[in-house]
Amino acid sequence: MTPVLTFMVYRLALHPTNFQIIRDELKSIPNTQDSQELQKLSHLNAFIHEVMRVHPPILDGLQRNTPSEGVIISEQYIPGNVTCLAPFHTIARRECQTHYLISRFKLKNGFTVESCFEDAEEFIPERWTTAPHLTKDKSAHMPFSLGPYGCVGKNLALVFLRLTTAFLVHNYDIGFAPGEMKSTIIDESNNTVTNNPGPLKLIFKKRRHQTEFGDGVDVNDGHGLC
Ligand code: HEM
Structure with missing residues (x-):
């Protein structure tokens, strides 16, 4: 808090x-x-x-372990017993490079993830109200x-x-x-x-x-x- x-x-x-x-x-x-x-x-x-x-x-989100048989997320196979996290700070930013990223967002260009927010580095409260086009995927805010x-x-x-x-x-x-x-x-x-x-x-x-x-x-x- x-x-x-x-x-x-x-x-x-x-x-x-x-x-x-x-x-x-x-x-x-x-x-x-x-x-x-x-x-x-x-x-x-x-x-x-x-x-x-x-x-x-x-900043990083909390960790989760994959089940022993592994798991497929967004067409990406993650082997079993792997510790993963969905880094909140990174997801909130434009493009990023990361090796173990668990998310529903499509992986592009290797490990680059598409932005969920326009002008993601900018502080724009209106993206939640009068300018919704600045938020491409609300669910990325968690x-x-x-x-x-x-x-x-x-x-x-x-x-x-x-x-x-x-x-x-x-x-x-x-x-x-x-x-x-x-x-x-x-x-x-x-x-x-x-x-x-x-x-x-x-x-x-x-x-x-x-x-x-x-x-x-x-x-x-x-x-x-x-
Ligand atoms: C801005 C304030 C807060 C933030 C950003 C926050 C964020 C979080 C996050 C990210 C988790 C981890 C969930 C996960 O493992 O996926 C968590 C867990 C938890 N939080 Fe908060 N929290 C806040 C305030 C509070 C308050 C005020 C309470 C209690 C009155 C609280 C009680 C808990 C409890 C009990 C868990 C563990 C839930 C579980 O493992 O089942 N949190 N919180």
Whole structure:
């Protein structure tokens, strides 16, 4: 959960237009901490999915062993007792070279796999909403994995991500701290099964909300920066 939240605030700071769209969406619901209302906000949900596509919380996926008699996947025979994985990070990118790739996608040019996303390196939440042509195969997005061993906490995790993102966007302005390179979070990230982000320095500034009388009130106590 922590890596997703870290990349989430990073992307909120990096994409102010997206930040503003989410903030505007939040104005359309009476209670920004109502998880059922948040589920209906298209850009908020697209943003969360795009964060997990570009920064998969588990980079390589988890391993599976083939049955002893072997298995055929996408016309490709995989011998028995072979440990395989479907690397989430690689699948989310354009073309890739990999030796043991288990997927439903057709293998082309040896071990090169066709892209599932247009402009796969770009952060474009609209690929999940108004620009579906940028997503060629939705099922390639599987940060919680699939099947009987997929994540049982998926729905709870999504509720938590929506609530936290909505709370931050509604109550804070988020920006990069002076001197923040904006790239160390990725350049110094580590693959420790989970996607461990590198350092990131942000400034969270509390917003003043307008009351019905027109005067601003702090949503929290404190000095404004944290
Ligand atoms: C963003 C947050 C999360 C992500 C990205 C995530 C992702 C995953 C992934 C990829 C798996 C492996 C599935 C497989 O082996 O194919 C998994 C398994 C699991 N997750 Fe999550 N998870 C998240 C949050 C949670 C939460 C909040 C809970 C519990 C409240 C949870 C409980 C579990 C459990 C129990 C398994 C093992 C399922 C099994 O082996 O039967 N996860 N998760």
